[in-house]
Amino acid sequence: MIWDYQPPWWLLGGNAQTIYSAKLAQRYVGAKPRWQRERWDTQDGDFVDVDWRNDEIALPDDAPLLVLFHGLEGSSSSHYAQAFAQEAKLRGWHMAVPHFRGCSGELNWAPRAYHSGDFEEVGWMLSRFQMLHQGPLFAVGISLGGNALMRWAGEVGHSANQVLQAIASVCSPIDLTASGNAIDTGFNKAVYARMFLATMKPRAMQKLAQFPGLFDPLELRAAKTLYAFDNVFTAPLHGFNSTDDYWDRASAKPGLSRIQVPALVLNARNDPFIPESCLPTQGQVSDLVTLWQPEQGGHVGFASGTFPADLQEMPWAVMEWMTQNG
Incomplete structure (x- = not known):
C-alpha cells in the first residue's frame, strides 16, 4: 500500500495546511470523542494520565488497541487525536492516549517533564498496555511522540515484536x-x-x-x-x-536502520518544521521501515475533501497500513 496525499485545490502550502488542519478542519463526525481517564503511578513516584476512548458500544476485549503518543504540548484533545479516535471507532478498535508528564492538565510531581527522546517512558507505557490488553497492539506517534516511539523501536530492536504488531510516526522531527x-x-x-x-x-x-x-x-x-x-x-x-x-x-533517525518491527514513517516534504533535506532515504532505514513522503501535507496538516475539509484520510491511511503490515 502506498498513500500520496493530495490537498484540496484551495489549501496550498505547508503553513496553510498546518494551520487550517489544526484550527478549522473537521476532526470527527457526529458526537465528540469521549475519554475515560486512568492514572498510572510511575516507578519514580510520579504519575501519567491515560485517556481511553469511551465508546458508545462495548468492544470485544481482544479487539485491536491503538496507542497514540501525542506531540509537543499535545493531549487527547489535539486535532489529530480526535481524528484518530474517529477512525478507531469506525474500525472497532480500542484506543488510548497516554499523556507525557505534565500534559494532561495537571502538573506532574517529579522534577522532570518530557522530551523528544523519552524512549524509556514510551517503552514503560507500551509494556503496561501489553499487560492490560488481550488483543493486538499498535502504536502511532505524532510529531514529538513519533520521534520518541521510533527512538524506542531503534533502541530495543527485535524485542519490539514481543510488545506490538506495528508502529507509525506522523510528521516526526527524527532529526x-x-x-x-x-x-x-x-x-x-x-x-x-x-x-x-x-x-x-x-x-x-x-x-x-x-x-x-x-x-x-x-x-x-x-x-x-x-x-x-x-x-x-x-x-x-x-x-x-x-x-x-x-x-x-x-533523534530517532540514526536508529531507523535498527528497527525490527513493521514501521511507517510519514513526513510531508513541505512540513514547515522539518526540512525536506533531513528526511531519511530508504538506504538509511531497515527493510521493515516504510517511508511515505508526499509532496504536500504540512505539519500534521493532511486535511482532505470538500470545504470545510476533514482530517479522516490520513488516520485511515496510517491505520490501514498498520492493519496490512502488522
Missing part, C-alpha cells in the same frame, strides 16, 4: 537538530515557536515553584527560541549536557 533550527527561524519562530513557548514557559515556572533552584528563571524568561528553552529547561532536567547534546542523542 531534531534540523527541525529545531527550522522552527527557530523566520516565520516559524514568530508563529510556531512563540505558540509553543507560550505554554511551555509558564509550565516550567510552575515546576520551578515546586522545586526552587531547579533552573535560572531569568534565563528561562529570556528564552525566545526552543533552542534557548531546551538549554535552560529540557536538556538539564533530563540528563543532557546542552540543547546540542539533547537534539543529537534524542
Whole structure:
C-alpha cells in the first residue's frame, strides 16, 4: 500500500495546511470523542494520565488497541487525536492516549517533564498496555511522540515484536537538530515557536515553584527560541549536557536502520518544521521501515475533501497500513 496525499485545490502550502488542519478542519463526525481517564503511578513516584476512548458500544476485549503518543504540548484533545479516535471507532478498535508528564492538565510531581527522546517512558507505557490488553497492539506517534516511539523501536530492536504488531510516526522531527533550527527561524519562530513557548514557559515556572533552584528563571524568561528553552529547561532536567547534546542523542533517525518491527514513517516534504533535506532515504532505514513522503501535507496538516475539509484520510491511511503490515 502506498498513500500520496493530495490537498484540496484551495489549501496550498505547508503553513496553510498546518494551520487550517489544526484550527478549522473537521476532526470527527457526529458526537465528540469521549475519554475515560486512568492514572498510572510511575516507578519514580510520579504519575501519567491515560485517556481511553469511551465508546458508545462495548468492544470485544481482544479487539485491536491503538496507542497514540501525542506531540509537543499535545493531549487527547489535539486535532489529530480526535481524528484518530474517529477512525478507531469506525474500525472497532480500542484506543488510548497516554499523556507525557505534565500534559494532561495537571502538573506532574517529579522534577522532570518530557522530551523528544523519552524512549524509556514510551517503552514503560507500551509494556503496561501489553499487560492490560488481550488483543493486538499498535502504536502511532505524532510529531514529538513519533520521534520518541521510533527512538524506542531503534533502541530495543527485535524485542519490539514481543510488545506490538506495528508502529507509525506522523510528521516526526527524527532529526531534531534540523527541525529545531527550522522552527527557530523566520516565520516559524514568530508563529510556531512563540505558540509553543507560550505554554511551555509558564509550565516550567510552575515546576520551578515546586522545586526552587531547579533552573535560572531569568534565563528561562529570556528564552525566545526552543533552542534557548531546551538549554535552560529540557536538556538539564533530563540528563543532557546542552540543547546540542539533547537534539543529537534524542533523534530517532540514526536508529531507523535498527528497527525490527513493521514501521511507517510519514513526513510531508513541505512540513514547515522539518526540512525536506533531513528526511531519511530508504538506504538509511531497515527493510521493515516504510517511508511515505508526499509532496504536500504540512505539519500534521493532511486535511482532505470538500470545504470545510476533514482530517479522516490520513488516520485511515496510517491505520490501514498498520492493519496490512502488522
